[in-house]
Amino acid sequence: MPEGHVIHRAARLHERRFGGERVRAWSPQGRFSEGAARLDGQVLEGAEARGKHLFYRWSSGEILHVHLGLFGKFRVHVSDPPPPTDGTRLAWEADTGTLYLAGATIVELVDPTAKEAIEARLGPDPLVDEPGDAEGFIERLRRRSVPIGAALLDQKAIAGVGNVYRAEILFLAGVDPSTPAKEIEDPAARAIWELSVEHLRRGERAGRIVTVDPDEVGARSRKDLTRAERLYVYKRDGEPCRRCGSEVRIGESAGRSIWWCPACQG
DNA sequence: GCTGCATGATGAA
DNA sequence: TCATCCTGCAGCA
Numbered sequence: 367m368p369e370g371h372v373i374h375r376a377a378r379l380h381e382r383r384f385g386g387e388r389v390r391a392w393s394p395q396g397r398f399s400e401g402a403a404r405l406d407g408q409v410l411e412g413a414e415a416r417g418k419h420l421f422y423r424w425s426s427g428e429i430l431h432v433h434l435g436l437f438g439k440f441r442v443h444v445s446d447p448p449p450p451t452d453g454t455r456l457a458w459e460a461d462t463g464t465l466y467l468a469g470a471t472i473v474e475l476v477d478p479t480a481k482e483a484i485e486a487r488l489g490p491d492p493l494v495d496e497p498g499d500a501e502g503f504i505e506r507l508r509r510r511s512v513p514i515g516a517a518l519l520d521q522k523a524i525a526g527v528g529n530v531y532r533a534e535i536l537f538l539a540g541v542d543p544s545t546p547a548k549e550i551e552d553p554a555a556r557a558i559w560e561l562s563v564e565h566l567r568r569g570e571r572a573g574r575i576v577t578v579d580p581d582e583v584g585a586r587s588r589k590d591l592t593r594a595e596r597l598y599v600y601k602r603d604g605e606p607c608r609r610c611g612s613e614v615r616i617g618e619s620a621g622r623s624i625w626w627c628p629a630c631q632g
Numbered sequence: 633g634c635t636g637c638a639t640g641a642t643g644a645a
Numbered sequence: 646t647c648a649t650c651c652t653g654c655a656g657c658a
Contacts, residue, residue: 368639368640369639369640371639372639418640418641433640433641434639434640434651435640435641435650435651435652436638436639436640436641436650436651436652437637437638437639437640437651437652437653438640438651438652439652439653451652451653452652453651453652453653455651455652468651468652468653469651469652469653470651470652471640471641471642471650471651472641472651519640520641521640521641528639528640529638529639529640530639531639575639600639621646621647622640
């Protein structure tokens with residue numbers, strides 16, 4: 367379930383819950399036993415997210431790097447934690463709660479140089495959104511001959527967008543996913559960046575992806591939207607576009623399914 | 633008890 | 646482009 371909003375949210379909530387706390391760490395599954403042993407007894411100093419990468423800083427100077435991949439998941443229990451599942455690669459407990467991590471692609475200890483190398487591969491992160499990032503994003507798009515659908519997913523032009531957000535943002539921007547990235551005009555490119563900032567930020571706060579404007583489906587607020595009403599095009603192939611009624615299409619882009627409205631995204 | 637699928641990314645070919 | 650790695654869960658027998 368993890369796009370950038372989930373990762374940033376985890377960094378924020380984990381730092382709040384465990385920051386300044388000394389943890390007992392172990393690896394129930396056994397595949398991170400050495401790393402967990404090095405974290406055991408350390409105090410968490412902070413957590414930060416960059417795109418879909420998470421970094422935890424420890425009192426020993428260790429940096430824990432986590433990438434959830436397609437199905438990695440954190441579970442945090444404030445009290446009465448159930449036993450960890452068999453797949454739990456890393457567990458830690460503190461006075462303030464217990465954290466389990468399972469299914470992640472990457473769970474490793476890195477040094478500052480390796481952390482910098484990871485960050486250097488990534489495009490600007492809309493949830494960091496520093497001055498100049500929009501321009502940086504546009505400039506990176508200019509250098510890409512791949513379709514915009516692919517450019518949004520590979521993290522080199524923008525970091526944190528995943529398969530749901532790319533479909534939804536391209537819909538909101540009115541851009542066909544197959545448009546070559548370098549051909550996107552400046553205003554549309556800027557709109558893609560700004561929509562990414564707006565929607566990932568909203569997703570980070572809400573803890574889920576809701577892109578639909580409630581007015582468009584006759585709901586009072588985003589919270590009132592049913593599961594089926596939250597998105598414009600993602601996984602809605604064959605259904606009518608919420609804006610124009612055209613049939614939402616499904617296709618492939620960068621090896622993943624993509625959905626779009628052929629009329630709104632001409 | 634299976635099977636298939638999922639909001640990801642990489643390395644080989 | 647394909648195979649591979651990472652888990653859990655829904656949907657089925």
